[in-house]
Amino acid sequence: MRSLTLPPRKIQQNLHAYVREHLPHLERVLCTGVPYTALAEAVLAAGFSKVPIRSIQNAVYQARKKQSTDGCSVVSRGAADQPQYGSSVWRGEGAAEAGNDGTAGLRRRFEELVRGPRPGSGEADELV
Amino acid sequence: MSVNAPGASGSIHIVMQGVEGVGTTFAALHLAQYFSDEGLSVAVFDSAPGGPGLAKYRALQARFRTFMVDEALDVERFEALVEEIREASGQVVVLDTESSSFFPLLHHVSSGTVLQDFEEFGRCLIVHCPLVGGVGGRGTLAALASAFETLPANGFIAWLNPVFGPVAFDGRPFEETKTFARMKDKLLGTVRLPEISGNMVHQMGMRQMTSRHLTHKEAMSVAAISLWDRQRFAGTRREIYGQLLAVLGRPGS
Secondary structure, eight states, rough: OOOOOOOOOOOOOOOOHHHHHHHHHHHHHHHOOOOOHHHHHHHTTTTTTOOOHHHHHHHHHHHHHHHHHOOBOOOOOOHHTTTGGGSSBBBBBHHHHTTTTTHHHHHHHHHHHHSOOOOOOOOOOSOO | OOOOOOSTTTTOOOEOOOOSSHHHHHHHHHHHHHHHHHTEEEEEOOOOSSSGGGOOGGTOOOOEEOOEEEEOOOOHHHHHHHHHHHHHHTSEEEOOOOGGGGGHHHHHHHSSSSHHHHHHHHEEEEEEEEEOOBHHHHHHHHHHHHHHOOOOOOOEEEEEEEESOOOOEEEEEEEGHHHHEEEEEETTEEEEOOTTTTOOOHHHHHHHHHHHTOOOOHHOOTTTHHHHHHHHHHHHHHHHHHHHHHOOOSOOO
16 A cells, blocks of 8 residues: 655644645645545644544635635646655655556656646647 | 447446546536436446445435445456446446546556447447646646547547636636647537536535435425525526537437
């Protein structure tokens, strides 16, 4: 079973604030098909007591809504590549390599599309 | 052998997305109701590995058939599901999936003989993919592009869900993206979900309906749901059904 590692919870930070703070990272995680059950385990490891999956789903939904009303309506590729989390979603391995069931190529391609061209690379954005 | 029309009996509709929580089940729910309300027999399958979603709507009589085990596609379970889909040749099939099965499903279906089998029996395969704006928006567009690149389906339908803000990518509407341009020959059309996020009353009404797992038809006869809410539901349904009719053509024809 692959493990997902999330940043540690700050003192007295509630789940909604935590999800809001780390939403770009969580979006990246969710984009790779990570199930909420894995997210619940990672949230537990990050310092929360056992959280129902429904609560995490609700916190993500609310954070997305808040982002959209705050005007951050377009996914930030810069945010998705935040260096403090490294480039991999699954600690110790790239998400693309994480699929050992023949899906690695698909995941890699998907990540390329989500990431888009690197700034200054002169590459065209295939997606938008 | 030619395949049947996208809205005809025998057609297979898979609702999929690589991003969690963007309205996949909502799209499947309305798709299933649309065909059913148009008088077609519908076989609804709920494959969500996280537990039943669509299968909680009793009126749809959805069959809960998860095929993911420990984050991988279980071939035996999937083949059993495919067999049920094959047998439902006189029905419209609606299959709801969850994001964790997105890549395994794409890989398995594209590398196996499932699609050839369906085509041999004249079964039309349509992939439905919800797109959202906001933080995860680009991921949803990438998922649609991945599905298009991988699956030789007969057609694709994009569901534009404004729940997290306008559905735009780097400021461009879907129709102005390269993804749209690349796939337009296979894109049967788009379904724009009504904007209800700015209307708190409508949102609460919809929540009443979905939290009770009621179809539109059922909600119309629940006394506890106000007349105003019922009217709003009817408007939402009309809006979605009208677009599905335009995209899929008259069911059964």
